[in-house]
Amino acid sequence: MLRISEAPYTTLTKLLEKWGTIQPETEAVVCHNYNENRTSITYGNLYKEAVKLAKGLICLGIKKGDYVGIGGNNTSEWMVATYGVLFAGGHPVIFPFHDKAGEGIKRMLTLIGRCAAILFDPGHNDSHWDIIQKFTQVDPKTGMILRSEIPSLKWVLPYLPLQSGGLSISTTDISRDDNTELPEIDPEDTAVVLQTSGSTGYPKVVEKSHFEIMKLAEEFANLLDLNFKKSNGTIFYNDRPFYWLGGYPGLDMLIGATRVTQKATLALSSYTEIVSFTITVIHREKPQCGFFIVPFYQEMAKSKHFQWKFRSLIVTGQPIPQAIFKDMGKKFDCISALYGSTEGGIIAGKLYRVSDFKESKVVGMLPVAGYELKIVGKDGFVVPILSQGELYIRSSPQFKGYLNDPEKTAAVLTSSGWFKTDDFCHINAEGHLEVLGRVSDVLEIAGSKTTPGFIEEFIKKHPDVMEVTVFAIKEDDNADDIPCAAVVKRVETTLTEESIRKFIRQQLDVTEEAKFTENIYVPKHILFYESLPRTPTGKYDRMAIKEISIQKIGGIDK
Numbered sequence: 001m002l003r004i005s006e007a008p009y010t011t012l013t014k015l016l017e018k019w020g021t022i023q024p025e026t027e028a029v030v031c032h033n034y035n036e037n038r039t040s041i042t043y044g045n046l047y048k049e050a051v052k053l054a055k056g057l058i059c060l061g062i063k064k065g066d067y068v069g070i071g072g073n074n075t076s077e078w079m080v081a082t083y084g085v086l087f088a089g090g091h092p093v094i095f096p097f098h099d100k101a102g103e104g105i106k107r108m109l110t111l112i113g114r115c116a117a118i119l120f121d122p123g124h125n126d127s128h129w130d131i132i133q134k135f136t137q138v139d140p141k142t143g144m145i146l147r148s149e150i151p152s153l154k155w156v157l158p159y160l161p162l163q164s165g166g167l168s169i170s171t172t173d174i175s176r177d178d179n180t181e182l183p184e185i186d187p188e189d190t191a192v193v194l195q196t197s198g199s200t201g202y203p204k205v206v207e208k209s210h211f212e213i214m215k216l217a218e219e220f221a222n223l224l225d226l227n228f229k230k231s232n233g234t235i236f237y238n239d240r241p242f243y244w245l246g247g248y249p250g251l252d253m254l255i256g257a258t259r260v261t262q263k264a265t266l267a268l269s270s271y272t273e274i275v276s277f278t279i280t281v282i283h284r285e286k287p288q289c290g291f292f293i294v295p296f297y298q299e300m301a302k303s304k305h306f307q308w309k310f311r312s313l314i315v316t317g318q319p320i321p322q323a324i325f326k327d328m329g330k331k332f333d334c335i336s337a338l339y340g341s342t343e344g345g346i347i348a349g350k351l352y353r354v355s356d357f358k359e360s361k362v363v364g365m366l367p368v369a370g371y372e373l374k375i376v377g378k379d380g381f382v383v384p385i386l387s388q389g390e391l392y393i394r395s396s397p398q399f400k401g402y403l404n405d406p407e408k409t410a411a412v413l414t415s416s417g418w419f420k421t422d423d424f425c426h427i428n429a430e431g432h433l434e435v436l437g438r439v440s441d442v443l444e445i446a447g448s449k450t451t452p453g454f455i456e457e458f459i460k461k462h463p464d465v466m467e468v469t470v471f472a473i474k475e476d477d478n479a480d481d482i483p484c485a486a487v488v489k490r491v492e493t494t495l496t497e498e499s500i501r502k503f504i505r506q507q508l509d510v511t512e513e514a515k516f517t518e519n520i521y522v523p524k525h526i527l528f529y530e531s532l533p534r535t536p537t538g539k540y541d542r543m544a545i546k547e548i549s550i551q552k553i554g555g556i557d558k
C-alpha cells in the first residue's frame with residue numbers, strides 16, 4: 001500500500017532551535033575515535049554555539065546564498081560549523097580530506113563558485129591544514145586569504161587551534177554573542193552541497209534543500225519503524241561520514257535523537273579493526289537503531305564478541321543477501337532494505353519483520369512516498385515485469401541536475417524529468433524492485449548479461465573470503481567481457497585462484513549442455529589484495545580496483 005509523505009515543511013535550523021529549547025541537556029551527537037576519549041555536544045550547546053558562529057560569519061561578510069566549505073571528520077565541531085553556516089544563510093559544501101594534493105577539493109569548490117570560506121577540522125598533526133596550504137596562502141593572524149587558486153575564497157578558519165601554530169585563529173574566535181540579525185531560512189533553501197561517490201569517475205556536485213532533507217529523514221524514520229513525531233530520545237547508531245548523504249545528520253534533527261557515530265571509520269586499516277572498535281562503541285552506547293552498509297554488518301554479525309540486539313536496522317550500499325535474515329529475532333527485531341543515491345535520496349525500501357519474511361535470494365523493495373519508478377530497456381521503452389533494464393526515477397521534490405554541470409545533467413535527466421540511475425534492476429513477480437548492479441558495470445558474454453554483484457555473491461559464500469569486487473576487462477574492442485575478481489582473504493588461509501574457481505563451479509553445478517556458462521560466472525583472473533580501495537562514501541572504488549588489477553594482469557583494457 002502506497003503511503004503519503006508527512007515530512008514537515010520546515011528547516012534544519014528551526015528543528016535545532018526547537019530541540020535546543022525543549023531538551024537542551026540531551027546529547028545531540030556522540031563521537032568516538034580509536035584511542036581517543038568519547039566526545040559529545042548537547043542540543044542546547046549545539047544551538048547556542050551555532051548561532052554565535054553564524055553571527056560571526058555574517059560579520060566577516062558571509063551573505064545569504066554564499067557557499068562555505070566544511071571539511072573534515074564526524075565531530076561536534078563539524079556540527080557547530082555546519083549549523084553555523086546554515087543559520088547565517090550559507091550553503092555548506094561538505095567534503096573529506098582524502099586527497100593529499102587537495103586537487104579534488106580545489107576542483108569541487110572552483111566548479112561551485114561563490115565559495116567564500118572554508119571551515120575545517122585541522123586533522124591529525126594538522127594534516128588537513130597541510131592540504132589546504134597546497135592551494136591557498138592565508139594570513140596566520142586573521143584567516144584572511146592572501147592568495148588562492150579558488151577565485152572567490154576569502155577566509156580559511158579551523159574549528160580548533162592548530163597544533164603547529166600556523167594559524168592563530170579559529171571559528172571560536174570569530175563567534176559573537178550579540179544582536180547581529182540572522183536571515184530567515186526557507187525550506188526550499190539549500191541545506192547541503194554534496195559530492196557523488198565518484199565510483200564511476202570524478203565526483204559530481206548535488207544540492208539538497210532543507211525540505212529534501214526532511215523527506216529523507218522521514219523515510220529513515222519509517223524504515224527504522226519509528227514514529228518521527230514521538231521518537232525524541234532515541235539513540236541511533238550511524239558511523240557513515242557526515243559528508244555522505246546517508247550520514248548527513250537529518251534523521252537525528254528531525255526526531256531529536258542522539259546520534260552515535262565514529263570520528264573517522266575509514267581511518268582504520270581493515271574490516272577487522274573497524275568491526276572490533278564498532279562493537280565496543282555499540283556495547284557502550286546501547287543504541288536502539290542502527291544504519292550499516294551490507295558487508296560491514298555481515299562482518300560484525302559474524303563476530304562472537306557482538307552481544308547486542310537492535311530494535312531496528314537499515315542495511316544498504318549493496319544488494320542485500322538473504323543470509324542476513326538469519327539474525328532476525330537474535331540481533332534485531334526488524335530490518336529494512338534501503339536503496340538510494342546522492343541524486344535521488346531514498347528511492348525505495350522495505351521494512352521486514354519476522355511475520356512477513358519469506359525465503360528469497362534477493363530482498364525486494366517498494367518506492368517511497370512521492371517517487372515514480374520504471375525499468376527501461378536499451379530502446380528507451382518500459383520492459384515487462386521480470387525483464388531487466390535501467391531504473392529511471394521521478395520524484396517530488398525533483399532532482400534538478402548537477403551544480404554548474406549542464407553536460408552531465410543532460411546525460412542523466414530526460415525532458416520529462418526522469419533521472420537515469422545507471423542501476424540495473426527488475427520488478428519481480430511480487431511487484432518489488434530488485435537492484436542487480438550498475439548498468440555501466442554489466443558484463444556481456446556470448447550474448448548473455450550478468451552483473452558483478454551476481455558473481456560476487458558466489459564468491460562471498462566462501463568462508464575464507466572477506467571482501468570481493470568483480471569487474472570486466474576486454475582483450476579488444478569487439479571481444480566479450482572477461483570477468484575478473486579482486487579478493488581480500490581472511491588471515492592465515494590457503495585460498496588460491498583455483499580453489500575459488502572450483503568453489504564457484506560447485507555452486508553452479510551446470511550440466512554438460514551448459515558448460516559454457518562457466519565462462520560467464522567464473523572469473524578468468526582472480527587477484528588477491530590486503531585491502532580494496534574505497535570511495536569517500538565507503539563504497540568499493542571499482543574504477544581504482546580495475547586500474548590496479550589491469551597492471552597486475554599485464555593487459556590493457558580496450
